[in-house]
Amino acid sequence: xxxxxxxxxxxxxxxxxxxxxxxxxxxxxxxxxxxxxxxxxxxxxxxxxxxxxxxxxxxxxxxxxxxxxxxxxxxxxxxxxxxxxxxxxxxxxxxxxxxxxxxxxxxxxxxxxxxxxxxxxxxxxxxxxxxxxxxxxxxxxxxxxxxxxxxxxxxxxxxxxxxxxxxxxxxxxxxxxxxxxxxxxxxxxxxxxxxxxxxxxxxxxxxxxxxxxxxxxxxxxxxxxxxxxxxxxxxxxxxxxxxxxxxxxxxxxxxxxxxxxxxxxxxxxxxxxxxxxxxxxxxxxxxxxxxxxxxxxxxxxxxxxxxxxxxxxxxxxxxxxxxxxxxxxxxxxxxxxx
Numbered sequence: 001x002x003x004x005x006x007x008x009x010x011x012x013x014x015x016x017x018x019x020x021x022x023x024x025x026x027x028x029x030x031x032x033x034x035x036x037x038x039x040x041x042x043x044x045x046x047x048x049x050x051x052x053x054x055x056x057x058x059x060x061x062x063x064x065x066x067x068x069x070x071x072x073x074x075x076x077x078x079x080x081x082x083x084x085x086x087x088x089x090x091x092x093x094x095x096x097x098x099x100x101x102x103x104x105x106x107x108x109x110x111x112x113x114x115x116x117x118x119x120x121x122x123x124x125x126x127x128x129x130x131x132x133x134x135x136x137x138x139x140x141x142x143x144x145x146x147x148x149x150x151x152x153x154x155x156x157x158x159x160x161x162x163x164x165x166x167x168x169x170x171x172x173x174x175x176x177x178x179x180x181x182x183x184x185x186x187x188x189x190x191x192x193x194x195x196x197x198x199x200x201x202x203x204x205x206x207x208x209x210x211x212x213x214x215x216x217x218x219x220x221x222x223x224x225x226x227x228x229x230x231x232x233x234x235x236x237x238x239x240x241x242x243x244x245x246x247x248x249x250x251x252x253x254x255x256x257x258x259x260x261x262x263x264x265x266x267x268x269x270x271x272x273x274x275x276x277x278x279x280x281x282x283x284x285x286x287x288x289x290x291x292x293x294x295x296x297x298x299x300x301x302x303x304x305x306x307x308x309x310x311x312x313x314x315x316x317x318x319x320x321x322x323x324x325x326x327x328x329x330x331x332x333x334x335x336x337x338x
Contacts, residue, residue, distance in 0.1 A: 016308060017308055017309045018306060018307065018308050019307035019308065019310070019318075019321070020307075020325065021306065021307075022172070022307070022321060022324055022325055024170055024257065024258060025170045025171070025172075025254060025257055025258070025329075026054070026055055026257035026258075028329050029329030029330045029331040030054050030138050030254060030329055030330070030331055031138065031171070031172070031231060031232040031233060031327055031328075031329055032137075032138055032139045032143060032231075032327070032328045032329060032330050033137070033138060033207075033230075033231030033232055033233055033234070033327075034128075034135045034136070034137050034142070034146055034230075034231060034234065034251075035053070035135065035136055035137075035138060035233065035251070035252075035253045035254060036133045036134070036135055036251045036252075036253045036261070036263050037051050037053060037058065037060055037070055037133075037134045037135065037136050037253065038051055038060055038133070038134050038162075039132060039133060039134075039160060039162055039263075040068070040129055040132050040133060040134055040160075041132070042060075042134075043060050043061065043062060043068055043134060044062075045062050045066065045087075046062075046086075046087050047061065047062075047087070048060070048061045048082065048083050048084075048085055048086060048087060048092065049061070049083065050073055050081060050082075050083025050084075051255070052255040052256055053136070053253065053254065053255065053337070054138065054254055054257070054331070054333070054337060055256070055257055055334075055337065055338055056072065056073070056074075056333070056336075056337030056338030057072070057073035057074065057081065057083075057337065057338070058070050058071060058072055058073050058125070058136070058337065059071055059072075059073045059082045059083045059092065060134055061087050061092055062087070063090060063103040064090035064103075067103075067127070067129070068127055068129045068134045069092075069103050069124065069127060070124070070125040070127050070134065070136040071092065071101065071105050071122040071123065071124050071125070072105070072122045072123045072333055072336040072337045073337075074336070074337075074338070075094045075096065075097075075099060076107065076117075076119075076120040076121060076122065076336075077094065077096070077097055077099050077120065078096065078097075080094050080095065080096035080097075082094055082095075082101075082122075088100065091108060091109075092122075097110065097111045097112070098110070098111025099111065099116075099120070100116075101122055103124065104124050105121050105122035105123060105124040106120075106121055106122075107120035107121065121336070122336060123332065123333040123335075123336040123337065125137060125138070125333070126139070126140075126141065126142050128146070130146055130153070131146070131153075131158060131160060131249060131265040132158055132159075132160030132265065133160060133251070133263060133265070135251075138330060138331070138332075138333075139330050139332060140332050143207065143328075144207040144208070144230070144231075146230070146234070147208070147228075147230045147234065147236040147249065149238055149247040149267055150238055151269060155269060155270060155271070156247070156267045156268065156269060156270070157267065157268045157269075157270055157278045157279075157282065158265060158266070158267050159264075159265070159266045159267075159282050159286065160263065160264070160265050160266075161263065161264050161286075162261070162262075162263050163261075163262040163263065163264065163293075165262070165297075166255060166259050166260065166261055167259065167260050167262065167297075167300045167301065168258060168259055168300075168301065169258070169259075169260060169300055169303065169305065170254075170258065170260065171232055171233030171252035171253075171254065171260050172232040172233065172324045173300070173303070173305045174235075174252060174260060174262075174296070174300060175229045175232060175233060175234075175235060175252070175320075176305075176317060176320060176321065176324075177296060178227055178228065178229050178235060178320070179199065179202075179209070179211075179229075179316035179317045179319070179320040180314070180316075180317045181196045181197060181313055181314075181316060181317070182311075182313050182314065182317075187295050187296070187299070188218075188292060188295055189217070189218035190215055190216070190217060190218070190223075191215050191216050192213050192214070192215045193213075193214045193215050193216070194213070194214060196313065197211045197212075197213050197316065198315075198316075199211075199315050199316035199319050202228075202316065202319075203228075204319075204323070207230065207231060207327075208228060208229060208230040208231070209228050209229060209320065209323065210226055210227065210228030210236070211226070211227065211228065211316075212224075212225065212226040212227075212239075213225060213227075217241075217288075221241055221242050222240075222241070222242055222243070223239065223240065223241050224239045224240050225237055225238070225239035225240075226238050226239055227239075229320070231327075232324055232327050233251060233252040233253075233254075233260075234249065234250075234251045234252070235248075235249065235250040235251070235252075236248075236249055237249070241285065241288070244272055244281065245268070245269055245272060246266065246267060246268050246281070246282075246285045247265075247266070247267035247268075248264070248265065248266055248267070248285070248289055249264075249265040250262065250263065250264055250265070250289070251263050251265075262293075264286070264289060264290075266282050266285055266286055266289070268281050268282055268285070307321055
């Protein structure tokens with residue numbers, strides 16, 4: 001029997017090179033950020049809506065003033081899911097024993113007439129309703145606001161939609177695509193007119209970053225964007241395609257640890273309409289953004305994200321990953337939400 005020789009082109013890898021890990025959401029709390037819970041249109045007056053959130057469940061309803069409220073979903077009596085309850089005289093009422101709760105989450109009455117137990121409490125999240133979404137802040141007090149478009153909300157035609165699928169990643173994994181210059185060029189085929197964006201020229205805060213660039217889509221269409229991330233879960237974009245402005249926000253919720261729900265907010269200026277084509281223009285930019293997500297989909301559905309060997313083109317990505325490591329986490333609803 002003759003021996004077969006093999007040429008070894010490189011020393012065998014004995015250990016994988018890894019950067020400091022990023023704990024998954026839920027370990028040490030969840031990012032202290034604004035999270036989309038549902039569409040505003042999902043919550044008419046008098047209706048209670050249940051949604052999975054963080055490592056538990058919440059309910060959304062409208063208080064006496066019509067404002068959306070987000071409370072933990074399980075009744076402190078015996079744990080009934082309040083989403084199968086109702087709104088009675090402006091109060092959230094449990095279907096099981098008709099315990100009632102005000103907008104602060106405090107129990108204010110029982111069905112049998114016993115005094116409301118002082119310690120019977122739901123956790124009430126800080127809430128705002130904007131861009132056609134109900135948002136809850138994971139924290140006792142918001143530490144920053146939602147991103148603004150450069151024009152007043154009242155001057156914009158908005159379109160908000162919820163994506164059907166749930167991606168099996170944390171929000172920051174999807175958001176890491178934004179500073180990932182290699183991915184923008186390789187996967188999406190976008191070219192930069194003035195070289196790769198320099199992270200030293202980004203605008204960084206303790207809760208966001210943004211940068212601008214001019215370039216071309218694979219179709220040849222001209223784009224001029226300012227893009228960035230707020231928190232660890234809200235993608236922001238403002239700019240133009242072929243000279244016409246549109247805005248785009250893609251926020252991610254956490255229905256369960258290790259998963260994300262996704263929404264799209266598209267904006268156009270009414271005064272830019274050409275022969276009443278605002279809806280058609282929104283159709284076109286929606287298709288554009290959906291095509292970007294389609295490019296990302298097979299990667300997001302299969303990735304085992306762990307920062308490893310990087311190159312000089314990953315400078316912005318590496319800075320973002322450190323931003324995520326440093327981002328505050330909290331879980332004040334932990335005793336109530338599951």
